[in-house]
Amino acid sequence: MSSTAFPGISTPAGPIPAHAPAWNRQRHSQMPSHRYADPYDRVSIPLSDTARTWPARRLTAAPLWVPVDLRDGNQALAEPMDPARKRRFFDLMVAMGYKEIEVGYPSASQTDFDFVRLIAAQDIAPEDVTIVVFTAARRDLIARTVEAIRGIRNPVVIHLYTATAPTWRETVLGRDRDELRALILDAGRDALALAEGLPHVRFEFSPEVFMLTEPDYALEVCNAMTALWEATPERPVILNLPATVEIATPNVYADQIEYMHRNLERREGVILSVHPHNDRGTGIACAELALLAGAERIEGCLFGNGERTGNVDLVTLALNLHAQGIDPMIDFSDIDEVRRTVEHSNRIEVHPRHPYVGDLVHTAFSGTHQDAIRKGFAEHRARAAREGRAESEIAWRVPYLPVDPADLGRSYDAVIRVNSQSGKGGIAYLLETGFGVQLPRRLQIDLAGHVQRRADESGAELDAHALWRIFDETYLGDRENARVALSEVRIEETSAESRVAFRLRIDDVETRTEHLGLGPVEAVAAELARRGVAIEVLDLHQTSVGSGNAVEALTLLEYRSAHGTGWAAGRDRSVLTATLNAVLVAADAALRVSDPALGSGEPGSR
DSSP, rough: OSSSOOOOBBBOOOOOTTTOOTTTOOOOOOOOOSOOOOOOHHHOOOOOOOTGGHHHHHHHOEEEEEEEEIIIHHHHSSSSSOOHHHHHHHHHHHHHHHHHEEEEEEEHHHHHHHHHHHHHHHSSSSSOEEEEEEEHHHHHHHHHHHHHHOOOSEEEEEEEEEEEEEHHIIIIIIHHHHHHHHHHHHHHHHHHTTTTTTTTTTEEEESSGGGSSOOOHHHHHHHHHHHTTTTSSSOOOOEEEEEESSSHHHHHHHHHHHHHHHHHHTGEEEEEEEEEEEESOOHHHHHHHHHTTTTOOOEEGGGGOTTTTTTTTHHHHHHHTTTTTOOOOOOTTHHHHHHHHHHHHTTOOOOOTTTTSSSTOOOOOSSHHHHHHHHHHHHHHHHHHHHHHOTTTOOOOOTOSSSGGGGOOOSSSHHHTTTHHHTTTHHHHHHHHHHHOOHHHHHHHHHEEEHHHHHHHHHHOHHHHHHHHHHHIIIIGGGGGSSEEEEOOOOOOSSSSSEEEEEEEETEEEEEEEEEOHHHHHHHHHHHHHHOOOOOOEEEEEESSSOGGGGGEEEEEEEETTTTTEEEEEEESSSSHHHHHHHHHHHHHHHHHSGGOOSSOOOOOO
């Protein structure tokens, strides 16, 4: 029967199954589950209960991580990365310590081809970083790929793929097993021939849709490729076994990986790799169990971007190891900078509940959680004092926090001030409904602390107008008594260059300046830095105040100064003026922190 409140939902109303215990009152639903096959009916797993060994193993070391954000992740974006975003992302991955990076699909787009050529021309990759390029098993595409990598001095892996599962063979490719094996081997020979003379090139093969491919056929094709490419420990071949579409529980994938691990020929010359997707929401578990089953290398994306529900999340995987005492071999000590860069490159926000990095993952709202965390911190401090060691060096065992937020560059503010966090959703709602202002989540959290302090002082309920006054006083600054001011701003844009000219006053000293090739915000920030007031813009959000003819632009700016990070805001009928005003508020606050006698500090600083 349909619910009156939710007419699209058919409430389960069938009989209670005869085998159900008395305490389980669930009834059969109308969902057409009969249309889908049991995974064990779709692919055989040739391991018995006594044969598999992965359940008894333990993770003891990090695998070789291979981020595929610049290729696989990029293909899944509504707006693929432009060269600048790709370069920023690549530089981030190098800085974090990744030593093998899939950089693109050069035969698929000119942008990808040009980025690979940039690596060759500008030598932007450190010599110990291996560059991976991706191509389908077709001679013309392989030739274009080899053309892209010529001149790269780094080690290079040419990653060749073909779908091998029955449905893909029959419906998509129109080939039987023998015909497809011949096609794959022909492509392998083409790769060898076309890359001849490039001694730093190795090869990778992915039987795409591996998890739905007959195990004996996957083994047959992989063994044929390692024989063709003469895999040796000195020049190993990568066999990448992707869970292209998750169709079963993670133990099934682990069985498939262990079967390959134990039966591959030339095993010492093979790097066994996995590429789990997240269709069932178990990509992390698939990857971890695959490592137990013999995998040595994992392809995925930072924070799990990718087609459909995404690739496996390399950040969560690595920090899961960190949380159990295993060095992930990658640096996450500034997790917020990693997130900002990935969000900028992908134009996708990371969920506030995302493991380890989300804005709310170190915050407790429950009173029992808050009490346990506070007691845990007290015990931690006391134990460090007793042992005469720094708090950052002793074993971590604070309840409800699997890792120390400080390991990831996070402060304890969100944990210690948990009561001040609890009202942020209501604060944001009142400001949006009362004034049309939409605040980013991190600013909501920052503002909630100021609101809580004001509420504690007054003991009164705060309505939308009171909240706006607190916001105004905290982030918009006192422009009448500002120590930093801007005037006579002129912007000239031509096809050749941009020119920004303005007067900047700091206290009683005014300078006239002109900047070429910079945007207005960059130009003002550069002049401020030259005058000793360095402001780094970390994030910038645009919203509005009011409605109808009275609407004004409101710029919300997260920044870093010599005194820490903070938020500032600017408003005006002009979006550009509002943004410049926000930069001036941040600069003025930084000056007041430098000289406390002249002000109370930076707005929203932490």
